[in-house]
Amino acid sequence: MPPDSSTPKVEARSPSDATPEALSVANISTLIGRVAKQDRAAFAKLYKATAPKLLGVVLRILKERSWADDVxxxxxxxxxxxxxxxxxxxxxxxxxxxxxxxxxxIDELRKHPAGRTSTDDAMDERVARQPTTQDQMEDQQEVSKLNQCIDQLAKERQDMVRLAYLSGWSREELARQYQQPVNTMKTWLRRALQDIKGCLES
Amino acid sequence: MSEHDDLDMQIAEFVLGTLPADERRALNARRLLDPAVDARVQQWEERLAGMADDVAPVQPGPELFAEIERVLDQQAAQSTQPDNTASVVTLRRQLNLWRWSTALASAAALVLVAVLTLQPASAPESFVAVFQHDDQQPAFLLTVDLQNRQLNIRPVTAEPQPGKSYQLWIKSDELGPNPQSVGVLGDQMQLDKGALKQYDPALLREATFGISVEPPGGSPTGQPTGPAIHGYLYPAGDGPSHGI
Incomplete structure (x- = not known):
């Protein structure tokens, strides 16, 4: 856990003075509730507050900016x-x-597996697990617990789980990378997920 | 490994992203039909969400939201017009899950149903349902004329399946907790136009419809053995902004 992760989450700011990054979970929930009532202003606020996060996640999977924009x-x-x-x-x-x-x-990636030019750079990203302090919308404790649980897996399996989740690697891509049959990869992934679940519940 | 565990691991891999494309499509459809599956998907999403915290945000270009707003404006404008296939998309949010009260056989093919209003306000007694195989392709079109209690169903992309029958169901609180069979589609994918005659127009207006894929001749149990999604019929002219 990063040293400053105990920084209190920003709560109960009024929407008018809240910077987008500082919107609390409760505020995001409220915005979604207003969007459900077709409130376009709330939709714009929700987008502003959350789109950079979503684009970051999507771009890391698809690699191509225009593709990610479409998604x-x-x-x-x-x-x-x-x-x-x-x-x-x-x-x-x-x-x-x-x-x-x-x-x-991921739907897009499975539909057009050739759309992504390369998976090599994803390998480089796999260990880029810098605990973030900038994202105050997430529960840091949960993050920490999840990362602790993943860290308990064998090193290769940690990488597999992160490559799959963060970079969208398929079973086949992982099988090639780790020189294993696809079915073995399926077994490993499921065991890893089972272990994570068990660890989170412990 | 039990079936329950296997489903849980399938869902886990779905969320992780490694589930093969065909299983992924099936689960995407299934979670729309089955709230219990959807809840488990959400549980796995919560479990693994922390990994995404490591991803640095990327500021979108200013034109992206403008484009999103443009599409919303377009959809809003279209929704007030008749003969509007685009409202299939906007109406999707109005779908409710049809909670079949029976245990579902997983082998049956999924046929999803969306219901939309296709008629201008001048024809308030006519309704159209679009039955979709997946998010994109309409499988059947169902037109219901409430005044004459006539239905017309025609396949769009749906094709006869060897050794299977399509069956149309109606569900309404007044009819009890379980869906009732409207009829089994014939070899030409047709159904008796008067199959809804026994139902009151007011009931039909509130009812939901679903299509399931069944053994030849229809469900052996009198209940759907395959899952389906349903939607309410909407009064004409209300447009997609009219919530449930």
Whole structure:
């Protein structure tokens, strides 16, 4: 955990003076609730506060800026359509938003596997696990716990999980990288996920 | 490994992103149909979300939001016009999950249903449902004329499946907790136009419809054995901004 991760989260600012990055979970939830009522001003605020995060995630998977832009566009149109389905009791608002964009990005990548020019650079990114302090919208404790759990996996499996999640690597790509049969990769990934789940619940 | 565990791992891989494309598509559809599956997807999304915290934000270009707003404006304008296939998209958010009360067989192919208003305000008694195989392709079009209680169903991209029958269902609180069969589509993918005659127009207006893929001749249990998505029929002219 980074030394300054105990910085209190910014809460209860009024929307007018909140900088986008500082919007709290509660504020994002409120904005989604307003978007569900077709509030375009709230939609613009939500976009401003969250699009850089979503674009970062999507761009890391797709690598191509214009492709990522298209996915972001579709993701926010989906957010507009599905805002009423958001349930703050089931999902954190940022996770819900990121998942819509990430899901779309991976759908795209599976549809057009050749659209991404290279997977080599993703290898370089895999260890770029700098705990962030800039993102105050997430629960740092959860992050830390997840990273602790991933760190308990064998090194190769840590990398596999992160390459898959962060860079969108498929089973086949991982199998090639680690010179294993695809089915072995499936088994390893599932064991890793099972271990993560068990560790998070412990 | 039990089926439950296997599904959980399938969902976990779906969220991780490594689930193969065909299984991924099926799960994408299934989570729309099955709130329990959707809840588990969300649980896995929460579990793994922390990994995305490591990703540095990237500022989008100023034109991107302008483009999104342009599309929304366009959709809003179109939604007030008749004969508007684009509202399939905008109406998707109005879908409710059809919580089939029966246990679902997973083998049945998915047929999703969206319902949209296609008629101008001058024809308030006519409704159209679009039944979709996936997010993009309409599988069936169902037109319901409430006044005469006539239905017309025609396949768009749906094709006869060897050894399978398509079955149309109606669900309404007044009819009890379970969907009722409207009829099994014939070899020409047709259904008796009067199949809805027994239902009151007011009931039809509130009812939801679904299509499932069943063994030849229809479901052996009297209940759908395949999952479906449903939508309410919307009064004509209300447009997609009219919420449920």
């Amino acid at each position: 972001i566009q579709e993701a926010y149109l989906k957010v507009w359509q599905r805002a009423s389905l958001f349930d703050a009791g089931k999902a954190s608002p940022i996770t819900w938003l990121v998942s819509i964009a990430r899901n779309k990005a």
